[in-house]
Amino acid sequence: MTTTVANGVNVQALLDAREALKDAPEAAQFVWRASSTWRNGVHSTTTVKEFYGLGEERAHKSEAVFDADHPEVFAAEDNGVTPIEYLLVGLASCLTAGVASVAQNRGIQLRSVEATLEGAHDIRGILGVDPDVRNGFNDIKVTFHIDADASKQDIEALVAQSQKRSAVFDALTNPTNVTVDVA
Amino acid sequence: MIERGEVANSWRRERWDSFRLLTPNWQSRLPGLAYEGPDPDGYMTAKEVTQFVEGFAALTRAPVRTGTDVTSVRQSDDGYRVTTSHGEIACRTVVIASGACNLPSVPPFAEAVPPSVEQLTPYDYREPGRLPDGGVLVVGASATGVQLAAELRRSGRPVILSVGEHVRLPRTYRGRDVLWWMDASGVWDQRHDEVPDLARAKRLPSPQLVGGPGRTTLDLNALTSMGVELVGRWAAVRDGHALFSGGLRNVFSLADLKMERLLDTFDAWAGAHGPDVGPPERFEPTRVPESARLRLDLRGGEIGAIVWATGFRPDYRWLDVPVLDGKGRLRHDGGVADSPGLYALGLPLLRRRKSTFIHGIEADAREVIDHLAGHLAGREAGG
Ligand SMILES: Cc1cc2nc3c(=O)[nH]c(=O)nc-3n(C[C@H](O)[C@H](O)[C@H](O)COP(=O)(O)OP(=O)(O)OC[C@H]3O[C@@H](n4cnc5c(N)ncnc54)[C@H](O)[C@@H]3O)c2cc1C
Numbered sequence: 001m002t003t004t005v006a007n008g009v010n011v012q013a014l015l016d017a018r019e020a021l022k023d024a025p026e027a028a029q030f031v032w033r034a035s036s037t038w039r040n041g042v043h044s045t046t047t048v049k050e051f052y053g054l055g056e057e058r059a060h061k062s063e064a065v066f067d068a069d070h071p072e073v074f075a076a077e078d079n080g081v082t083p084i085e086y087l088l089v090g091l092a093s094c095l096t097a098g099v100a101s102v103a104q105n106r107g108i109q110l111r112s113v114e115a116t117l118e119g120a121h122d123i124r125g126i127l128g129v130d131p132d133v134r135n136g137f138n139d140i141k142v143t144f145h146i147d148a149d150a151s152k153q154d155i156e157a158l159v160a161q162s163q164k165r166s167a168v169f170d171a172l173t174n175p176t177n178v179t180v181d182v183a
Numbered sequence: 184m185i186e187r188g189e190v191a192n193s194w195r196r197e198r199w200d201s202f203r204l205l206t207p208n209w210q211s212r213l214p215g216l217a218y219e220g221p222d223p224d225g226y227m228t229a230k231e232v233t234q235f236v237e238g239f240a241a242l243t244r245a246p247v248r249t250g251t252d253v254t255s256v257r258q259s260d261d262g263y264r265v266t267t268s269h270g271e272i273a274c275r276t277v278v279i280a281s282g283a284c285n286l287p288s289v290p291p292f293a294e295a296v297p298p299s300v301e302q303l304t305p306y307d308y309r310e311p312g313r314l315p316d317g318g319v320l321v322v323g324a325s326a327t328g329v330q331l332a333a334e335l336r337r338s339g340r341p342v343i344l345s346v347g348e349h350v351r352l353p354r355t356y357r358g359r360d361v362l363w364w365m366d367a368s369g370v371w372d373q374r375h376d377e378v379p380d381l382a383r384a385k386r387l388p389s390p391q392l393v394g395g396p397g398r399t400t401l402d403l404n405a406l407t408s409m410g411v412e413l414v415g416r417w418a419a420v421r422d423g424h425a426l427f428s429g430g431l432r433n434v435f436s437l438a439d440l441k442m443e444r445l446l447d448t449f450d451a452w453a454g455a456h457g458p459d460v461g462p463p464e465r466f467e468p469t470r471v472p473e474s475a476r477l478r479l480d481l482r483g484g485e486i487g488a489i490v491w492a493t494g495f496r497p498d499y500r501w502l503d504v505p506v507l508d509g510k511g512r513l514r515h516d517g518g519v520a521d522s523p524g525l526y527a528l529g530l531p532l533l534r535r536r537k538s539t540f541i542h543g544i545e546a547d548a549r550e551v552i553d554h555l556a557g558h559l560a561g562r563e564a565g566g
Contacts, residue, residue: 157440163433164348173429174418
């Protein structure tokens with residue numbers, strides 16, 4: 001079944017990794033990195049290239065550069081998307097990757113996977129208008145449109161399993177310890 | 184047979200006052216002993232289970248040495264040396280039947296809960312009246328958690344239930360007890376060497392079921408209707424606040440979808456076998472709360488007690504044979520442990536999906552004891 005399905009995910013490699021890492025928790029420790037530089041105003045540039053994993057330093061094929069800024073309604077220059085929008089980028093791409101991997105593993109051929117995301121944000125929090133309003137998103141809504149050789153129920157199960165295994169879904173829905181130091 | 188307490192010790196000492204089995208009476212069967220009372224579709228109290236197990240011990244004249252604690256089992260030249268509170272025993276083989284649920288599992292962040300909140304496990308809990316005044320946070324929405332949440336809510340207390348991944352089941356389906364379906368359709372007979380992901384299947388939590396008159400369903404919708412407040416999986420304690428996961432919807436979806444797949448399996452089986460049952464049913468999806476709380480101030484007085492219904496684990500502190508994995512679980516293949524002559528029974532999915540149920544151990548025991556007899560006879564038995 002799986003051999004006839006081509007979603008472009010090497011599920012065998014993932015299953016092999018899962019087996020190999022079962023008894024090697026050290027090798028499973030990854031560190032992802034990003035470095036940012038302030039440009040001007042609220043504009044900054046963040047680059048991502050190196051990471052650590054499987055016991056050694058590694059790097060992406062090329063460096064990725066992300067500009068973040070605020071929109072003009074915030075009296076900024078809009079040189080890039082708002083930082084909180086990067087969370088939506090992370091969530092969308094993580095859940096989509098999950099859908100593709102789970103579909104491959106379950107022998108489901110995908111034809112298209114589109115997701116739209118909306119994060120509801122009350123900016124009175126960041127502006128300090130009301131201490132009862134939080135700074136971050138109040139709610140995030142993700143809507144998938146998936147065309148695949150599968151029943152509605154199987155597609156719903158794909159999306160549910162992709163959330164269950166998603167790094168970014170977990171990072172957004174569960175608390176994480178964050179340490180911010182000045183070097 | 185060595186028993187630290189009395190026969191049926193776990194049913195005497197480790198169950199709350201209102202406890203009833205979630206398996207129907209007719210399913211409580213041991214080799215040569217079946218339920219013969221007036222209510223085959225009812226559910227036994229802990230006292231009735233105790234009497235049932237006692238009856239079996241008498242019937243089989245089981246050579247039980249009660250009041251004898253095993254404090255160590257170690258390998259010897261030709262088998263094992265068992266140290267007990269009443270002396271040592273040398274034996275060629277040992278069957279570990281000490282239970283899968285000796286200790287309640289409680290997450291490490293329980294230590295960070297402020298001391299003003301009383302913490303209980305299902306083994307400390309007896310009945311609502313013994314809890315301090317105020318609301319109760321029940322953690323875990325499997326069989327124990329949903330049962331205790333319902334009982335506490337009925338006593339008039341505000342109850343918050345923290346819900347992680349769970350197994351939703353209706354009490355009855357198409358006119359039959361849902362556990363009749365598990366039995367009849369063969370789902371419970373699925374073997375350990377057939378289940379696709381054995382490690383995951385072993386971790387499957389108990390189903391949201393309660394045994395009681397009226398055969399009512401006790402899923403999350405039932406609890407919501409009773410006024411129990413649902414929150415996500417408890418993830419951490421920070422500054423005296425409990426922080427809950429925002430992933431509640433997805434654990435609902437996973438459980439709803441999994442239940443539907445199971446009901447599809449039942450329907451397919453019924454289509455092929457034509458049992459005398461009602462028409463197929465489908466159930467309302469789990470209702471998502473308007474906005475589930477993400478944090479709860481544990482110092483604010485809203486909550487007087489926490490009940491940890493977060494599962495159980497075996498206690499192997501007495502086992503001095505290197506057969507435990509990194510997480511303290513027994514390494515075994517279908518009850519045959521990784522040390523010659525050492526066996527286990529009564530663990531999750533030991534050989535079948537029904538392995539941890541009273542009626543499920545019989546078939547496992549036959550196969551495990553076959554292997555044991557082969558070992559004693561000096562042959563390598565298969566399976
Ligand atoms: C809350 C709860 C609800 C359950 N509900 C159901 C249900 O509805 N239906 C169902 O079929 N099953 C139910 N079960 C599962 C049930 O426990 C098993 O079906 C069955 O009781 C297992 O029997 P056992 O003999 O393997 O283990 P246990 O009943 O746990 O017996 C193990 C015995 O070993 C003794 N022991 C342990 N360590 C030592 C030692 N070091 N030295 C000497 N003696 C020792 C203990 O005192 C105990 O008597 C439930 C379990 C729990 C925890």
